[in-house]
Structures are given as structure tokens and as C-alpha cells.
Amino acid sequence: MVNLPAPMEKRIPTVSADNFLRQLLLEQQQLTAVGEFSSWHEQQTMDHAAHYRALLPTSSPKSGEQLAFEVDLDACSGCKACVTACHNLNGLEEAETWRHVGMLLGISDASRPQQYVTTACHHCVEPGCLQGCPVQAYDKDPLTGIVRHLDDQCIGCQYCILMCPYEVPQYSAAKGIVRKCDMCRQRLEAGDAPACVAGCPNQAIRITIVSQQTARQRAQTSTFLAASPDPSLTIPTTIYRSAKLQNVADIQGELAGIVAANDTLPHIAHPHFPLVAMLVLTQMSVGTLLLERIFFAAGAIDARASLALLIVSAATGLVGGNAAALHLGKPFGAWRAWMGLRTSWLSREIVTLGPYGGLLGLAALLALLSFTTLASCLSSLALCVGIVGVISSAMIYVATGRDYWNASRTFPRFLGSTLGLGLGVATVVILASRNQPTLVALLALASLMVASVQAFSLNESRRRRQQYPSRSLERTALLLRNALSDAFQMQMSAIVCGGFLGPMILLLIATSSQESAMQQTPVFPIAVVSAVTLLLGNLLERMLYFQACTPAKMPGDDR
Known part of the structure; x- marks a missing residue:
């Protein structure tokens, strides 16, 4: 025998005005999904921020020091999550990227591993972009050492692109100015990690404190990165570490048998x-x-x-x-x-x-x-x-x-x-x-x-x-x-x-x-x-x- 559902009029409970108001008040006291997540985060029930803050220095740079990127090449998988995070959080144009991912190849020894390399602005000790700009549209923060671009001062001459050995600044034809990475300065001031640091699933990128004198010594001995420009030009501060790539610090990549994957693919430069x-x-x-x-x-x-x-x-x-x-x-x-x-x-x-x-x-x-x-x-x-x-x-x-x-x-x-x-x-x-x-x-x-x-x-x-x-x-x-x-x-x-x-x-x-x-x-x-x-x-x-x-x-x- 099949039990049929009760008629609709019998299933609707009788709700008084007091019960209805009490029910509405209870619903208003409940948190939304976003509110519950925020509550969990504040109560450290799901504390992802602690992992991000672990990739930041615990103190401010002292005199003669500055902030810099530190990259663990062994942890980089080439997924380009850092590129995507930087692009989205900084609101870049469709074809504009402030971070790139490439690959180093060993050509003289088959046992040399392939190595992914993520790179952005190196916030150099002696930045060529700052020295070459005719209108002083660049500023190097005396406290953090971050090299930032002043958009309202720029006239779009693009000379900073030529002066930077790494061609970090990028010209925006729509805006008529160049723009570049500023290490997510606003996020750092709020205690948050930069977009690329927070976006890397392998924690391959972190922010560290380096001595500018040490950076100069490293540049003079050409210990920066294989198959990259001469560091003595601008004294880059980025630190690349790798246990697999023994000669990663040798700037003479040709001698070490290490070249970039795109080394033999020259592109015609802008005719200007x-x-x-x-x-x-x-x-x-x-x-x-x-x-x-x-x-x-x-x-x-x-x-x-x-x-x-x-x-x-x-x-x-x-x-x-x-x-x-x-x-x-x-x-x-x-x-x-x-x-x-x-x-x-x-x-x-x-x-x-x-x-x-x-x-x-x-x-x-x-x-x-x-x-x-x-x-x-x-x-x-x-x-x-x-x-x-x-x-x-x-x-x-x-x-x-x-x-x-x-x-x-x-x-x-x-x-x-x-x-x-x-x-x-x-x-x-x-x-x-x-x-x-x-x-x-x-x-x-x-x-x-x-x-x-x-x-x-x-x-x-x-x-x-x-x-x-x-x-x-x-x-x-x-x-x-x-x-x-x-x-x-x-x-x-x-x-x-x-x-x-x-x-x-x-x-x-x-x-x-x-x-x-x-x-x-x-x-x-x-x-x-x-x-x-x-x-x-x-x-x-x-x-x-x-x-x-x-x-x-x-x-x-x-x-």
C-alpha cells in the first residue's frame, strides 16, 4: 500500500506573527559564506596568511640594506602562476606582463638538468632606468630599496627600456607611459606578500633583505645567473639559489655550458x-x-x-x-x-x-x-x-x-x-x-x-x-x-x-x-x-x- 503525501493545506504549519519575526531575526544573525570564511581566517582556523608571511622578512632593512626577491630555482616548476597572479592583481593590460618564466638548458653535458627561471624587476642598487630617465620618473625608496615608477611624471620616451639590461619597463601605448614591477609595495606596507610570492604554489619566491655592498661584490665577481646580462651594469639584487644547477651563479653561461632555451631565436627589435x-x-x-x-x-x-x-x-x-x-x-x-x-x-x-x-x-x-x-x-x-x-x-x-x-x-x-x-x-x-x-x-x-x-x-x-x-x-x-x-x-x-x-x-x-x-x-x-x-x-x-x-x-x- 502506497502512502500518499498529505494534502498541501495539512502540511503547511501554522506560524504566528511572533514566531515569524523570531525566525527572521535568527536568520539575520547567521553569517554568509564570505562572513564565515572571514571569521575562520581571523580565528586562525584556516590561516593561509601565516604561510605567506613566512615568505617575508621579519624586520625592516637597515642602513645599506634593501628588500629583494629570492628565488629557489629547484622549487620552480614553470607553471607561471606567478605571472598570472602578477597580471591579475596589478590590473595589467592583456599583453602586458611584469614577470616572465624561462628555461636554462645544459648543452655541453647531457647530465645537466633543465632549470626553470622566474624573473621580474631586480630592483638594482644602481638602476639604469633611474639614471637614464630624462624627467626623473623613477624613484628608489631609501628605506626599502624598491625602484618604483612615477606614472604621472613619465613622458613615454622609452629610454628606460634601453637603459635597463633586462628591459623590465614595458611601454603602454594606450596610456603613453611605461610601467614596471614595484614589488607590490602597497601589499608589503599592509603586511601582505606580493602577488607573485602569494601566487606561487611551491613557495619558490620570497622577499628577503640583502646588503647592497654584498650585491656589489657579487656583481663584480659575476655571480648572478647563467645566460643573463652582465650584473656589473646595474647591480641587481635578486638572489637565485639552486642545488641542481651547480653553475647557476656563473654569469659566463657559455663557458658553463648553460644557455637560455630561447637563446637561438633572435627577434627583430623595434625600428623606432x-x-x-x-x-x-x-x-x-x-x-x-x-x-x-x-x-x-x-x-x-x-x-x-x-x-x-x-x-x-x-x-x-x-x-x-x-x-x-x-x-x-x-x-x-x-x-x-x-x-x-x-x-x-x-x-x-x-x-x-x-x-x-x-x-x-x-x-x-x-x-x-x-x-x-x-x-x-x-x-x-x-x-x-x-x-x-x-x-x-x-x-x-x-x-x-x-x-x-x-x-x-x-x-x-x-x-x-x-x-x-x-x-x-x-x-x-x-x-x-x-x-x-x-x-x-x-x-x-x-x-x-x-x-x-x-x-x-x-x-x-x-x-x-x-x-x-x-x-x-x-x-x-x-x-x-x-x-x-x-x-x-x-x-x-x-x-x-x-x-x-x-x-x-x-x-x-x-x-x-x-x-x-x-x-x-x-x-x-x-x-x-x-x-x-x-x-x-x-x-x-x-x-x-x-x-x-x-x-x-x-x-x-x-x-
């Missing part, structure tokens, strides 16, 4: 087109002005040719200087560039090349108005300022410490562009004003010599890459032979045609025994084509100067 235009055009302007001053002082040119050279120099200088503003994320803040004058070569370049165009433009205007003496004085002053600006431009890249941008490669290229392009412009102007075979021959001969220096510099750098190979230069050579081979061939062809072939033809014509050779031969079109071709070659050379630079990075950083 505004910087390419700025560098080439400003150097062309300074070279043209230099020759104008020399010819004017020697009485080799008349007032018409001098004025033409001044106008061309002022025009290229102003266009080049303004092109640099296109590289800034916040160009209206460029007026603050003087703030980093004491430490930043970029500040020195801006402070010199900025007034340079104005002085030269004013000199050209005064020359047009026949104020010859005053125009000559301003032109000489502009030349001095421009030369300092070109030197500062070269030092911007030499100061980064990158192998491909060292002084022996950078100065010959920048000097070659300055003199070579100036000679090309001067030849065109001289031929347009009047035919002077002797002066044209001297200009053509000088162009051949400068082009020879440029070609020798390129060949010398390639020969040294073969004779004294390093990881970064090997990757550069690999790019020039493969992905950038077409641009490299176009560059060499343009330099040969504009720097050798054109001047050689002009030299032969100018030194011809026939007096009418200059009038019967289209020397002016030849000079124009030669100058334009040489300009194209220098633009390509400067583009490859940026694209082919593949500095040593931390393992796993594929940017």
Missing part, C-alpha cells in the same frame, strides 16, 4: 622610426652647418651659397628635432627633460638639439635680412651646440652597455652620417650656385674618404663578430644574414652608390683635363641623385642599428 629620422636629419644638419662655417671662414663660397647652406641646415635640423616628438607617449611633457640633466644623456641631447634648431633658424632669418655679422655669430654658436648634441646622441646608446651599440660602432656611424650627408648637401649647393671644379673635387674626395670609413666600420663590426663571438652579437649577425638581409643589402647598395659611385664620377669630371667637362656633363643631377641615395642608405643603416640590436636578456624574455 621617429628616432631614425631625428638622428639622421639632425646629423645631416650639423654636417652641413660645419662645412658652411669652414667654407665661409676660408672665403671659398659666396654669400648666396652660404645662405643656401644655412637654410638647408636649418630646415633639416628643425624637421629632425620635431620628428623626435613623435616618439614620445606624452610629448607635451617634454619640457621637463632638463630635470635629468645630471645623469641622463637623453636630457643632454634634448637640451642641446632643442635650442639648436631655433638658433639656426634665427641665423638663417638674419642672413636673409642681410644681418651678416649677427647671423655668422649665431651660426657659430649653433654649430657648437649641434656638435654637443651629436655627441650626446651617440652617448645615449653607448651608455646602455649593449655590445652592438658600443663606442667603436656607434661613433664611426654617427660621425660618418654627419660628415657624409653634409658633404653631399654641400656638393649640391656648390654646383647649384656656380661651378668650382677644385672645390667640387675636394668635396668628392672627402666623400670617398668618409664613405670608406663607414664601410670599414660596418665590415669591422662584422669581422669582430666572427673573431670574438658573443651571444648578443651572434644573434645580431643571424638577423642580418636572414630576417634583415634584404634591408642590409639595400643599405650597402645605397651607401656604395651614394658614397662611392657618385663622388667618384664627380671627382673624375672635376679633375678632367678638359675645361668644358663641368659644363657638358650633367654634374648637378649626379650630385642630387648621389646625395639622395646616400641619405636613403643612412636611413636604412640607422633603422638596422635599432632592429639588429639583440641584447642579452633574462631567460624566457621573448620581447
Whole structure:
């Protein structure tokens, strides 16, 4: 016999008004799921915070000490939970990451283990980003040693990315500024662990206190991490520990037979087109002005040719200087560039090349108005300022410490562009004003010599890459032979045609025994084509100067 349920009216209990109110009051006194979890956490029933706090120092850094990351490489499984935690808790953009995970591989001994490496900002003792920033948008906390970025001060010049050997700062095109890891400073102040520390399931990352003097000693002995940049550049403070990888502290990873997994996969760097235009055009302007001053002082040119050279120099200088503003994320803040004058070569370049165009433009205007003496004085002053600006431009890249941008490669290229392009412009102007075979021959001969220096510099750098190979230069050579081979061939062809072939033809014509050779031969079109071709070659050379630079990075950083 089946027992049927009672009718609905019989199953509903009779509830009085007092019982109903009492029941509602009891329900209001009960905690929600979130409230119960918070209560358990406060009562240490489920005390996960204790595990996180165990990964933090128990005291504050003393004088000469600072906070630093300590990574147990043996505990790192490469799961990238630290990357995800950092990305989510810091609200980063979709393609923005402040922490990376890579791998070290043993290539000389099969018994060497594979080792995952997690890396972020090293909060260096002498941070390159801080020293290179032209607007002082970085600050190193005197108490904790944390290097933090001041978003409201940044103008988005991206020079800090070049100055950092580890390329830690990342540019946000949407915001027009760079951003970087600050060790979750706010969480540390509240007694909580940084996102990466709390997110690691194996407790491979912790915050510790290090002595800055000890960090300097470690950097001098190159004891940091295999297959990573030279620590003496910025004195990183991150401590990597591993029992499996005996040579993990050997910076000469090649000698230890340890390389990064992505070591043979070079990426084409950003071309920085505004910087390419700025560098080439400003150097062309300074070279043209230099020759104008020399010819004017020697009485080799008349007032018409001098004025033409001044106008061309002022025009290229102003266009080049303004092109640099296109590289800034916040160009209206460029007026603050003087703030980093004491430490930043970029500040020195801006402070010199900025007034340079104005002085030269004013000199050209005064020359047009026949104020010859005053125009000559301003032109000489502009030349001095421009030369300092070109030197500062070269030092911007030499100061980064990158192998491909060292002084022996950078100065010959920048000097070659300055003199070579100036000679090309001067030849065109001289031929347009009047035919002077002797002066044209001297200009053509000088162009051949400068082009020879440029070609020798390129060949010398390639020969040294073969004779004294390093990881970064090997990757550069690999790019020039493969992905950038077409641009490299176009560059060499343009330099040969504009720097050798054109001047050689002009030299032969100018030194011809026939007096009418200059009038019967289209020397002016030849000079124009030669100058334009040489300009194209220098633009390509400067583009490859940026694209082919593949500095040593931390393992796993594929940017």
C-alpha cells in the first residue's frame, strides 16, 4: 500500500506573527559564506596568511640594506602562476606582463638538468632606468630599496627600456607611459606578500633583505645567473639559489655550458622610426652647418651659397628635432627633460638639439635680412651646440652597455652620417650656385674618404663578430644574414652608390683635363641623385642599428 503525501493545506504549519519575526531575526544573525570564511581566517582556523608571511622578512632593512626577491630555482616548476597572479592583481593590460618564466638548458653535458627561471624587476642598487630617465620618473625608496615608477611624471620616451639590461619597463601605448614591477609595495606596507610570492604554489619566491655592498661584490665577481646580462651594469639584487644547477651563479653561461632555451631565436627589435629620422636629419644638419662655417671662414663660397647652406641646415635640423616628438607617449611633457640633466644623456641631447634648431633658424632669418655679422655669430654658436648634441646622441646608446651599440660602432656611424650627408648637401649647393671644379673635387674626395670609413666600420663590426663571438652579437649577425638581409643589402647598395659611385664620377669630371667637362656633363643631377641615395642608405643603416640590436636578456624574455 502506497502512502500518499498529505494534502498541501495539512502540511503547511501554522506560524504566528511572533514566531515569524523570531525566525527572521535568527536568520539575520547567521553569517554568509564570505562572513564565515572571514571569521575562520581571523580565528586562525584556516590561516593561509601565516604561510605567506613566512615568505617575508621579519624586520625592516637597515642602513645599506634593501628588500629583494629570492628565488629557489629547484622549487620552480614553470607553471607561471606567478605571472598570472602578477597580471591579475596589478590590473595589467592583456599583453602586458611584469614577470616572465624561462628555461636554462645544459648543452655541453647531457647530465645537466633543465632549470626553470622566474624573473621580474631586480630592483638594482644602481638602476639604469633611474639614471637614464630624462624627467626623473623613477624613484628608489631609501628605506626599502624598491625602484618604483612615477606614472604621472613619465613622458613615454622609452629610454628606460634601453637603459635597463633586462628591459623590465614595458611601454603602454594606450596610456603613453611605461610601467614596471614595484614589488607590490602597497601589499608589503599592509603586511601582505606580493602577488607573485602569494601566487606561487611551491613557495619558490620570497622577499628577503640583502646588503647592497654584498650585491656589489657579487656583481663584480659575476655571480648572478647563467645566460643573463652582465650584473656589473646595474647591480641587481635578486638572489637565485639552486642545488641542481651547480653553475647557476656563473654569469659566463657559455663557458658553463648553460644557455637560455630561447637563446637561438633572435627577434627583430623595434625600428623606432621617429628616432631614425631625428638622428639622421639632425646629423645631416650639423654636417652641413660645419662645412658652411669652414667654407665661409676660408672665403671659398659666396654669400648666396652660404645662405643656401644655412637654410638647408636649418630646415633639416628643425624637421629632425620635431620628428623626435613623435616618439614620445606624452610629448607635451617634454619640457621637463632638463630635470635629468645630471645623469641622463637623453636630457643632454634634448637640451642641446632643442635650442639648436631655433638658433639656426634665427641665423638663417638674419642672413636673409642681410644681418651678416649677427647671423655668422649665431651660426657659430649653433654649430657648437649641434656638435654637443651629436655627441650626446651617440652617448645615449653607448651608455646602455649593449655590445652592438658600443663606442667603436656607434661613433664611426654617427660621425660618418654627419660628415657624409653634409658633404653631399654641400656638393649640391656648390654646383647649384656656380661651378668650382677644385672645390667640387675636394668635396668628392672627402666623400670617398668618409664613405670608406663607414664601410670599414660596418665590415669591422662584422669581422669582430666572427673573431670574438658573443651571444648578443651572434644573434645580431643571424638577423642580418636572414630576417634583415634584404634591408642590409639595400643599405650597402645605397651607401656604395651614394658614397662611392657618385663622388667618384664627380671627382673624375672635376679633375678632367678638359675645361668644358663641368659644363657638358650633367654634374648637378649626379650630385642630387648621389646625395639622395646616400641619405636613403643612412636611413636604412640607422633603422638596422635599432632592429639588429639583440641584447642579452633574462631567460624566457621573448620581447
